[in-house]
C-alpha cells in the first residue's frame with residue numbers, strides 16, 4: 001500500500017482538534033556517539049546549510065562529523081541535568097502547562113503534544129499518535145518567535161514529508177511566527193522587569209538572537225527584520241531609550257559571514273566603550289538550551305569579564321513560566337478560531353448507520 005491509512009478508525013470516535021508544538025531537538029545523551037547522530041540529521045537538512053549537496057556531503061561526513069561531536073558532547077555534558085537536556089524538559093513542561101491552559105475551555109475536544117524537528121520525539125511519531133486519537137484539525141506551532149527558513153520552514157518541510165505519505169490528511173494550520181504578538185512581547189517585558197526587581201539594572205540590556213548566514217538575509221529571509229522588531233517592541237514596553245539596549249547575533253557556525261553585530265565581539269568591545277555592566281536576554285529562544293545556558297551564560301560571560309567588564313547577568317528564557325504559557329495559550333486560541341467541535345453524536349451515528357458502517 002502506497003499511502004499510510006487510519007485502519008483503527010471507527011465512526012464512534014469523536015473528532016478532535018490537535019495542537020502540536022515543536023522545537024529544534026537535542027541529542028539523546030551528551031556523548032560523542034549521540035551527538036554524531038543528532039548533528040548528522042540536523043546538518044544534513046538543506047534548509048539549515050544551503051550549500052550544494054555533493055560538496056556539503058563530503059565536508060559534513062569527512063570533516064565536521066569527525067571533529068564536532070566530541071567537542072559538542074563536552075559542552076552538552078556541562079548543561080545536562082538529571083532530568084536530561086534542558087531543551088527537552090523545558091519543552092515538555094511547556095506542553096504540559098499549555099494542555100492544562102487550553103483544557104480549561106476546550107476540555108477533551110483538544111489534544112496537545114510536542115515534537116522535535118530533529119531526533120525524538122519525532123514529528124512522524126507524534127503525528128501518528130495525534131491522528132490515532134481522532135485529530136482531524138491540526139494546528140502546528142513551531143516555538144520560534146521569529147520566522148526563518150532554517151527553522152520554521154524546515155519544520156513545515158518535515159510535516160509536509162509526513163503528509164505526502166498519508167491517506168487521510170487533517171485540516172492544517174501552521175503558525176509562521178509570533179515575533180510581534182503583543183502578549184508575547186508583554187510576557188518578555190514582564191519577565192525582564194521581574195529580573196530587574198530582584199537584581200537591579202545594568203548599563204545595557206542586550207537582546208541576543210541565534211544568527212544565520214548573512215547570505216540567507218540577502219536571499220530574502222525575513223528573520224533579521226523580525227529580530228529587530230521584537231527587540232524594539234520589548235524595549236518600548238520597558239520604556240528603554242535607544243542607547244539602553246542593543247540587538248546582537250550569536251552561535252556562528254562555519255567561516256562565512258553571519259548576521260552582525262556578533263554577540264561575542266560586542267561583549268568583548270563594550271567594556272572599552274565604557275559599558276561595564278550588561279544583562280542579556282535571548283528573545284528568540286522559547287526555552288533554555290545549550291546556546292543560552294552555555295554560550296551566553298558561561299562562554300560570553302568570560303569574554304565580557306576578561307575584557308574589563310564588571311558585572312554580567314544572563315536573564316533566563318521564558319521557558320514554562322506562567323506569563324509565557326498564558327501568551328502562547330492566547331496565540332493558540334487566536335489560531336483555533338472557528339474550529340470549535342460540534343457534539344452531535346446522534347447525527348454521526350445516524351449517518352454511519354445509513355451508510356451501513358460499523359458504529
Ligand SMILES: C=CC1=C(C)c2cc3[nH]c(cc4nc(cc5[nH]c(cc1n2)c(C)c5CCC(=O)O)C(CCC(=O)O)=C4C)c(C)c3C=C
Pocket residue numbers: 024025026027043048049068072085087144148150151210211212213223251253284285288289290291
Ligand atoms: C549550521 C548552521 C546553523 C543554523 C543556520 C542554525 C540556525 C538556528 N538554530 C536555532 C536554534 C538552536 N540551535 C541550536 C544548536 C545548534 N545550532 C547549530 C547550527 C545552526 N543553527 C548547531 C551545529 C547546533 C548544535 C550545537 C553545537 O554543536 O554547537 C539549539 C540548541 C539545541 C540544544 O540541544 O540545546 C537551538 C535551540 C535557531 C533559532 C536558528 C535560526 C534562526
Ligand SMILES: [Fe+2]
Pocket residue numbers: 210251
Ligand atoms: Fe542553531
Ligand SMILES: [Fe+2]
Pocket residue numbers: 224225228
Ligand atoms: Fe533587516
